[in-house]
Amino acid sequence: MALVEINFDGIIGPSHNYAGLSLGNLASSNNAGAASYPKAAALQGIEKMRANLDLGLAQGFFMPLNRPNHRWLSGLATDMQSAEPHIRAAAFSASAMWAANAATVSPAPDTVDGKCHLSAANLLTMAHRSHEWTGTLAQLQLAFANERHFVVHGPVPAPFGDEGAANFMRLCASHEAAGVEIFVYGKTGGPFPARQHVEASKAIARAHRLDPDKTLFVQQSEVAIASGAFHNDVVAVANERVIFTHECAFEHPEQTYADIKRLMPEAEIIIVPADRVSLADAIQSYLFNAQLVTLPDDGMALILPDEAQENARVWDWLTEMVKGNGPIRRLLPVNVRQSMANGGGPACLRLRVVADPATVDQRFIADANKLDTIAEVVAAHWPETIVPDQLGDPDLLDKVRLARLALLEATDLVALA
Secondary structure, three states: OOOEEEEEEEOOOOOOOOOOOOOOOHHHHHOOOOOEOHHHHHHHHHHHHHHHHHOOOEEEEEOOOOOOOHHHHHHOOOOOOOOOHHHHHHHHOOHHHOHHHOEEEEOHHHEOOOOEEEEEOOOOOOHHHHOOHHHHHHHHHHHOOOOOOEEEEOOOOOOOOOOHHHHEEEEEOOOOOOEEEEEEEOOOEOOEOOOOOHHHHHHHHHHOOEOHHHEEEEEEOHHHHHHOOOOHHHOEEEEOOEEEEEOOOEOOHHHHHHHHHHHOOOOEEEEEOOOOOOHHHHHHHOOOOOEEEEOOOOOEEEEEEHHHHHOHHHHHHHHHHHHOOOOEEEEEEEOOHHHHOOOOOOOOOEEEEEEOHHHOOHHHEOOHHHHHHHHHHHHHHOOOOEOHHHOOOHHHHHHHHHHHHHHHHHOOOHHHO
């Protein structure tokens, strides 16, 4: 069985809008009330997936969730016409597009039972995301239904917040080798909430049957959270033996690096100094919210948002880095501006799963023809634009519902309706 890293991107849903719901996410807050462009957003995400396929990478996708979430509204004894604006917006959110928050994934080489374990994230810190897990879990159970190879877990119970793979890193000699799993949690972040609780991380490690001697629990920097790094993947990313991190990513950096080297002496830690790239620059450009990937020729590349190239300080440091003898050899900017404006870069849009693609439900595995079909549905059915004042408009709600249904029919995934 050939294990490879598969990136499962969330297809950006037809309800994509800028309601400014995510406290601590500066882009989300700064663009609250602006017009969004769901069709353009989804097509940008599809082009990112297409570019990954062209690089020779394995690619999958997840469907948008049903929005608005009428069941959640019913539990609050309201509906889209009667709900207060902030509740209406939370029910309508398309934030499941950021599949990095869908689950935490431990590949088979790391687990006692030799199976890949996936735990759906509860996302309970933010109201608009707290009701995602039911739809996400249904999708994970369908995509990874092969019980010989996968175990899918429900979310960690309240009150311990879990935000999935956005606060998780894995180091390994190669994707198919046993690795070191690093869970990054927060304690406080000044005016902003710390979203990942250490008890949630510990519970997932136990559920996934990980080796305690190959598992680390690391505190995220309080300064980073207060600066707008609401998830660890805004300030650090890892791939195989490499961790690429901002100097201010961790609360106890020297201890963190020492523990990593103790468990994996061959690990390469690339630290971006704060005097070259400030936290503000890192967060504005989403330098670290990049897909750090191993290409088929064994070189590594950073798939970055265009915004990283447009920030002179960030791009100067990156170009110096790739001219050296380090492991990261290519910089590949991509246009995901609609996602970026709501606070999610290339890495937010994907969940990494190390597995044999043949063991996954093939309806979730991308190829060029499937992406063409998805793009055709998006072009025909996704709204051109949405402003927050429209969220209660019955015509928009019908358009969003029918658009998603058209996509499910085109991909043979009506079971998720």
